[in-house]
Amino acid sequence: KNEVEQSPQNLTAQEGEFITINCSYSVGISALHWLQQHPGGGIVSLFMLSSGKKKHGRLIATINIQEKHSSLHITASHPRDSAVYICAVRSLSGTYKYIFGTGTRLKVLA
Amino acid sequence: DTEVTQTPKHLVMGMTNKKSLKCEQHMGHRAMYWYKQKAKKPPELMFVYSYEKLSINESVPSRFSPECPNSSLLNLHLHALQPEDSALYLCASSQGGGGVGETQYFGPGTRLLVL
Numbered sequence: 001k002n003e004v005e006q007s008p009q010n011l012t013a014q015e016g017e018f019i020t021i022n023c024s025y026s027v028g029i030s031a032l033h034w035l036q037q038h039p040g041g042g043i044v045s046l047f048m049l050s051s052g053k054k055k056h057g058r059l060i061a062t063i064n065i066q067e068k069h070s071s072l073h074i075t076a077s078h079p080r081d082s083a084v085y086i087c088a089v090r091s092l093s094g095t096y097k098y099i100f101g102t103g104t105r106l107k108v109l110a
Numbered sequence: 111d112t113e114v115t116q117t118p119k120h121l122v123m124g125m126t127n128k129k130s131l132k133c134e135q136h137m138g139h140r141a142m143y144w145y146k147q148k149a150k151k152p153p154e155l156m157f158v159y160s161y162e163k164l165s166i167n168e169s170v171p172s173r174f175s176p177e178c179p180n181s182s183l184l185n186l187h188l189h190a191l192q193p194e195d196s197a198l199y200l201c202a203s204s205q206g207g208g209g210v211g212e213t214q215y216f217g218p219g220t221r222l223l224v225l
Contacts (some may be wrong), residue, residue, distance in 0.1 A: 033213065035216075039192035040218065041198050041219035041221065042216060042217065044218035045213050045214065045216070086185055100152030101152065102151075
């Protein structure tokens with residue numbers, strides 16, 4: 001079992017829909033990151049969370065430390081949101097390493 | 111400048127070739143990373159440089175040789191690669207020495223094909 005699990009693995013949505021991607025982890029963490037990877041390859045860091053909730057534009061990320069769970073929400077989704085969304089944690093024991101989830105492939109149809 | 115740049119974008123090489131990948135950042139970051147990513151898989155950490163010293167080598171084969179000539183530049187020298195080394199190679203940097211509170215900033219990657 002992976003230390004970081006994401007669901008769903010694949011998601012297709014219509015433009016305008018509200019989208020939720022979930023991440024559960026089984027290790028003690030210092031921080032959780034949500035990353036976005038477009039088909040071209042580059043990775044963009046969307047959020048770093050250690051507690052609570054963060055919002056940036058149409059993106060909202062929440063984390064529940066007790067339940068070891070985080071969610072990424074996209075409101076009013078758009079085709080340009082189509083990408084792979086990756087949850088990555090920094091464990092308490094590892095200084096440098098991200099532990100990556102397997103990613104959620106999102107496709108938003110116009 | 112909040113960018114990590116990587117060159118080349120694409121590279122095709124034979125198994126007997128020697129080539130190098132280059133990564134550059136001008137954000138004053140002191141930790142730099144090489145990752146390898148196979149299709150539909152998350153990135154795998156290869157090397158970490160912290161304050162220009164190699165801090166982590168994740169048991170990477172010696173045909174991959176990293177180099178950090180200065181705090182802004184990170185190279186990955188490639189020699190005698192195998193077809194299974196074909197992948198996207200991502201560089202990243204973070205502000206301090208790689209501590210737990212740091213966000214890593216990724217470059218666009220070099221897509222490598224070994225024939």
